[in-house]
Amino acid sequence: MIEEIRFSKEHEWVVIEEGLARIGISDFAQKQLGDIVSVELPKIGSKFKQMQPMAIIDSIKASSDIYCPLSGEVVEINEGLLEHPEWINQSPYELGWIAKINPSDIKEFGSMMTKEQYENFVGKIK
């Protein structure tokens, strides 16, 4: 079954799997950032409100905050990114996921952009 993906205006994506929200950044975002060289991940157990900064990505050109697209508590992080930050470039939706959170208000997911809305949104940015 294909999980539904939603996007934030700051280019994070979310997929809900077994009640948990898996989060990463979009393909558009990784292309804009260029070569990603380090990732500062959130701590497990830390809590964020929707769109609070949760992680930092350094690309060779610039640093970017990654916002937590849904309110909730971090339950898992992708530690593989510490050694392989380039996974975000190579596979933004699979290998390059950043964290899983336990969302406290699943209604927030419904208010995020659908894939089609997001494609429209980045089309306008370009």
Next chain:
Amino acid sequence: MRTPFYEIHKSLNAKIVDFHGWDMPLEYSGIIDEHINVRKNIGLFDVSHMGRFKIKGHNAYGIIQNLVTNDISKLNDNHGLYSPMCYETGGIVDDIIVYRIDSKNFLLVVNASNREKDFEWIVKHSSSVDIENVSDKTALLALQGPFAQKALQRVVESNLEMLRPFDIITSNIFGVECMISRTGYTGEDGFEIFFDSSEVEIWDKIMQSASSFNIKPAGLGARDTLRLEAGLMLYGNDIDETTSHLEVPLKWTVKFEKEFIGKKAIMNGKIIRKLIGFEVLERRVARRGNEVLVNGLTSGVVTSGSFSPTLKKSIGFCFVPSHVLPDQLIEIKIGGKQYQAKVCSTRFYKRT
């Protein structure tokens, strides 16, 4: 503004950025990929945005010698040197390359960001000299990397093995008269090639003839990380009109035994800070403008910072008080948080 190769960059899907008013390629295949390819194979850079001035006449030598801090008296024909040019205050107007073509003909290569300023400065200090800004008439490509000589030799008649660093010759490439210097801004062996700006197809011809050496185009992104690893200063970042030679790794370019504009100010200047190299010991990349703390006190600022694709570390240059020692631990404030860094040489990379 655009260089003669702008359409080529577009057709190669380069990411184009504004660089001091120039639409320049930032990257083609990716900064890290291009960087590593220059260290291992060859990269081709469009650096036509840089300024090029021809200075002619029997006064040319004296005028240039007075403008630059390095000593051009020992320059032979067809040889160049690197030198800053100073204000009376000792601050740096620009850092340039001066080529002596012969005793009455000189070629100056200056930073893109300083083209107009430098031209005015030189004219202001020149009397009865013939100075021509040939920047728009000419194109400039840089071919850089360990296989640059082998690749270029395929298309140049002159023996490139005879060309020492900073030598410059005139030779034909594909029937086009070019000036070729053994120079660059990457820390690798390489050449810079000057030719008429209408001869745009030279780009493709070089790419084709060097394809077996895995040549790739390289943009300003890789140019910046390459020069940073090699410990080379960037005007506007690491040096500017407020910098003294003696606080940056450019002491070797000041020759106090000759006269030049700014000499007195440099000699009498009090040195309280110095530019050092640093390596961040944690997982963040320091950037230009980040604060530097020494013993917990704000003491300086990062002038250049990036990730080193060769060393796979976050590196950079920063100003610190002159008492700071090699290997000393300092802190850099990145995004409101402090990260530990270690003082090291500005030359992060030396080719073997």
